[in-house]
Amino acid sequence: MTGGFNAWKAAGYEMYAGQAGKMIAYAPKPRPGDIGIDAFKQLVASTPADTLILDVRNQDEANAGMLKGAKLIPDEELVARMGELPKDKRIVTHCATGVRAE
Secondary structure, three states: OOOHHHHHHHOOOOOOOOOOOOOOOOOOOOOOOOOOHHHHHHHHHHOOOOEEEEEOOOHHHHHOOOOOOOEEOOHHHOHHHHHHOOOOOEEEEEOOOOOOOO
């Protein structure tokens, strides 16, 4: 939620004070085609003409800053906007944590 806990409280939403639930740790499982952070940094630095960096973060996140040359299509809009993606380029997706870019 934009605004965090204080915004939630100010909006009058229900709150619960008690024992926290079980934390689930995200563990990425690399798949064919995945690239590591070092390879991604090289890609961003070189910006090859045959590659599009697709930013799938939301607009609020992108307002804080974007990679030069990246195209923003928030993940929740991606299916409807697939026609905007070039068919002749390698597409490398990125987000804040890697979860949405999978």
